[in-house]
Amino acid sequence: MLSDSVIALLGKGLWETVYMTFVSGFFGFVLGLPVGILLFLTRKGQLLENAAYYRVTSILVNIFRSIPFIILIVWMIPFTRVIIGTSIGMNAALVPLSVGAAPFIARLVENSLLEVPHGLIETARALGASPLQIIQKVLLPEALPSLINNAAITLITLVGYSAMGGALGAGGLGQIGYQYGYIGYDAVIMNVVLVLLVALVFIIQFAGDRLAKKFDHR
Amino acid sequence: MIEIKNISKTFHQKKQSFKALDQVSLSVEKGDIVGIIGFSGAGKSTLIRTVNLLERPDEGQIIINGRDFTKLSSKQLAGERKKIGMIFQHFNLLSSRTVFDNVALSLELDHVSKDEINRKVNELLKIVGLEDKANDYPKSLSGGQKQRVAIARALANDPYLLLCDEATSALDPATTQSILQLLRDINQRLGITILLITHEMEVIKAVCNHVAVIDKGKLLAKGTLSEIISDKKNPVIRQFINSDIMTIPQELNKKLQKEPQDGLFPLIEIELNENISVEKLLSTLYDQYKIPYKLLKADVEYLGDANFGKLLLHLQGGYEENQKAIYYFNQNKIQNTVKGYA
Numbered sequence: 001m002l003s004d005s006v007i008a009l010l011g012k013g014l015w016e017t018v019y020m021t022f023v024s025g026f027f028g029f030v031l032g033l034p035v036g037i038l039l040f041l042t043r044k045g046q047l048l049e050n051a052a053y054y055r056v057t058s059i060l061v062n063i064f065r066s067i068p069f070i071i072l073i074v075w076m077i078p079f080t081r082v083i084i085g086t087s088i089g090m091n092a093a094l095v096p097l098s099v100g101a102a103p104f105i106a107r108l109v110e111n112s113l114l115e116v117p118h119g120l121i122e123t124a125r126a127l128g129a130s131p132l133q134i135i136q137k138v139l140l141p142e143a144l145p146s147l148i149n150n151a152a153i154t155l156i157t158l159v160g161y162s163a164m165g166g167a168l169g170a171g172g173l174g175q176i177g178y179q180y181g182y183i184g185y186d187a188v189i190m191n192v193v194l195v196l197l198v199a200l201v202f203i204i205q206f207a208g209d210r211l212a213k214k215f216d217h218r
Numbered sequence: 219m220i221e222i223k224n225i226s227k228t229f230h231q232k233k234q235s236f237k238a239l240d241q242v243s244l245s246v247e248k249g250d251i252v253g254i255i256g257f258s259g260a261g262k263s264t265l266i267r268t269v270n271l272l273e274r275p276d277e278g279q280i281i282i283n284g285r286d287f288t289k290l291s292s293k294q295l296a297g298e299r300k301k302i303g304m305i306f307q308h309f310n311l312l313s314s315r316t317v318f319d320n321v322a323l324s325l326e327l328d329h330v331s332k333d334e335i336n337r338k339v340n341e342l343l344k345i346v347g348l349e350d351k352a353n354d355y356p357k358s359l360s361g362g363q364k365q366r367v368a369i370a371r372a373l374a375n376d377p378y379l380l381l382c383d384e385a386t387s388a389l390d391p392a393t394t395q396s397i398l399q400l401l402r403d404i405n406q407r408l409g410i411t412i413l414l415i416t417h418e419m420e421v422i423k424a425v426c427n428h429v430a431v432i433d434k435g436k437l438l439a440k441g442t443l444s445e446i447i448s449d450k451k452n453p454v455i456r457q458f459i460n461s462d463i464m465t466i467p468q469e470l471n472k473k474l475q476k477e478p479q480d481g482l483f484p485l486i487e488i489e490l491n492e493n494i495s496v497e498k499l500l501s502t503l504y505d506q507y508k509i510p511y512k513l514l515k516a517d518v519e520y521l522g523d524a525n526f527g528k529l530l531l532h533l534q535g536g537y538e539e540n541q542k543a544i545y546y547f548n549q550n551k552i553q554n555t556v557k558g559y560a
Contacts, residue, residue: 123310126270126381127324127371128300130293137323141314217355218313 006189009176014196016090017172020162021200024094025155028101035061035102036109037135043110047121047131064103069161072100073168093170097161101154108150112143145216152208156201163197173197219411220246220269220379225278227264238264239275240435246428248378251405251412253426255419255458261435262415266383269413270302271295282379300328303372303410307384309364311356317343317367318352324374342370346400362393369400373408380404382414386421398424419458423519431455447519447526464515464530466557474558482559483534485514486544489553492524499552507542509535532560 002010035057041047042054067075073096077087080095116139124134140147166174173193181190227239238261246252256262267273269280271287280287282298290298311320321339330338343349346366356364365385372380382401386394402425405412416422422429422443430440433454439446449455464487466474475482490496496518503509515530533540547554 117308117310119306119308119310120312122272123304123306124323126272126299126302126304127327127375128296128298129327130296133327137326138312142312144314215314217357 002188002192010173010189010192010196013171013173013176013193014200016170017159017162017174017197017200020090020093020097020165020170020172021155021158021204024097024101024162025151025158027094027098028105028154028158029151031098031102032105033109035106037113037139039106039110040113040139041131041135047125047134061103061106064099065107067100069096069100070164070168072096073165073170088169090171093162093165093172097158097165100161101158104157105150105154108154109143109147112146112150113139115146116142145212145218148208148212148215152204152212155204155208159197159201159204219248219283220413221279221281222265222269223279223281225265225268225275225280227261227268227273227275237435239268242278242432242435242437244430244437244440246411246413248411249405249409250428251402251414251426252428252430253422254413254415254430254432255417255422256415256432257417257454260432262417262432263383265432266381266413266415269379269381270299270304300324300375301377302379302381303369303375303377304381304383305365305368305372305385307387309356309361309368309388311364311367311371313356316353316355317348317359320356320367321370321374324371328375338374339370342373345373345404346370360393361389362397365389365393365397366400369397369404373404373410377410380410380412382412384415384417387416387418391420394418394421395424401425431458444524464517464528466530467514470514470532470560473560475560476558478537478559483532484540484544484559485557486531486533486547487555487557488529488531488547490518490525490527490529491552492526494550494552496525496527496529502546503531503533503543507535507539507546509533509539509543511535530557 039054039057039061042050042057044051073093076096076099080087080092083095084092086092120138120142121134124138129137162170162172163174163177166172166176167178169175173196177190177193180186181193222242222244225239225242226237229236229238242261242265254262254265264273268275271280275288278288285298287295287298312323315323318339321342322335325335325338340349340352343352346369348363348366348370351359351363356367359367380401386397389397398421401412401414404410412425414421414426426443428441429443429446431438431446431452431454438454439449439452446455466485470485474485478484490499496516500513503511511534512532513529514532516527518525518527533543535543544554
């Protein structure tokens with residue numbers, strides 16, 4: 001039913017989507033995790049309570065979260081060109097994907113940390129822990145199951161974003177689905193793309209659940 | 219060793235402000251076990267948390283071993299906190315760490331070597347009797363076991379002071395006693411000074427040498443246990459000492475009449491004081507006034523030569539004799555209330 005060349009095409013597309021999802025997820029966390037921690041720590045009643053910092057960070061995060069992703073890609077093209085050298089292809093897509101995911105991740109991290117009982121932070125302070133030690137030894141390990149769940153949510157969102165990016169030349173399953181399905185109207189390829197995307201999302205969710213459970217001793 | 223001097227703390231919420239501590243002063247000697255008792259909302263939790271500055275007082279000083287804690291930088295303060303252990307009502311163990319790693323936490327903060335951590339943690343787990351639980355996670359432990367782990371963690375840095383914030387309030391009576399026993403042991407064997415807060419007189423009676431009573435943010439009284447207990451004029455102290463309500467047995471309660479009648483005998487609740495011993499009181503009733511009685515309930519506490527507590531007596535003499543007995547109580551300033559007639 002599917003020729004070898006089509007299978008090769010789909011295989012390449014799947015690889016590109018997985019690559020974009022996980023690599024941009026990684027960079028998203030590199031950007032979003034510290035911001036999330038900062039948001040949490042500067043909240044009222046927390047370790048480094050600071051209303052001004054919290055407000056400014058919070059507003060920035062909200063601004064970036066409210067830009068529709070497809071607009072963000074276009075808006076960031078000059079910036080992407082400076083960093084990657086081109087605005088086309090999956091490496092170029094990593095830039096808007098990471099930047100788009102970061103504020104989302106920051107909020108999720110903030111929420112994960114809020115779930116850590118306040119008494120534990122207090123105990124760490126009573127033991128003489130520095131703020132950095134509290135983050136390392138108390139906040140992040142205690143929030144780990146919740147952080148893993150949120151990472152799964154983020155990756156699933158990124159699968160969707162990367163497909164959107166496909167329409168603007170990012171490659172991956174999104175681009176195949178768009179070209180063959182929307183422009184060429186090949187129902188078979190479009191549906192295979194759909195099934196692959198659904199399968200990918202299911203696998204991420206399943207793995208996330210398992211991993212979160214493994215680390216959850218609450 | 220510890221001097222709390224004129225500490226005040228006010229909490230501000232939106233439009234209201236609440237004075238949790240009002241000019242509180244208290245000193246604690248080395249090797250002592252001091253209990254602070256108060257009702258919930260009295261400010262006792264705030265007070266104990268100001269000692270290691272988890273709560274920064276608005277004014278006043280905390281002087282420990284000659285250093286004024288309120289003047290320390292946050293780094294110096296973290297260093298001082300390492301030598302002050304603290305345990306909490308809800309144990310506050312890290313769910314992500316095993317029992318062993320929970321105890322090891324305070325040592326890790328100081329970058330102690332692995333071998334040293336191993337040695338120290340195993341020794342501590344032995345002290346609290348949980349060697350066999352080293353690799354379990356807190357969720358599989360009972361409340362008492364969790365508090366033992368918390369105690370081991372608090373002791374890891376060889377503290378000179380242990381702060382106990384309602385440490386037994388979430389535990390059942392038997393577990394409470396075993397934890398208190400452990401605290402007493404630690405105090406005696408390791409010479410660690412203990413400052414605890416509680417709302418239970420039982421806890422105070424079981425372990426404390428010195429007591430302070432706090433109410434509405436003010437320290438009402440402080441002294442040795444018997445000094446505090448004999449200060450019966452203070453209404454708050456009285457409430458704590460005679461907190462047990464003498465419930466009348468249900469069978470009797472059904473038959474209880476408000477007014478005296480022929481054939482009914484008075485049911486009297488008596489509050490004992492240091493003036494007269496319970497043995498003397500009962501033998502006077504029986505031998506001197508020849509009044510038969512039923513002792514329905516007794517809650518007696520001996521402290522030195524004196525005894526305190528309550529009795530529920532059902533006098534079964536004639537009307538005149540019973541009146542004499544009540545006269546005798548009044549003469550000896552023994553508070554008595556007639557609960558009814560049955």
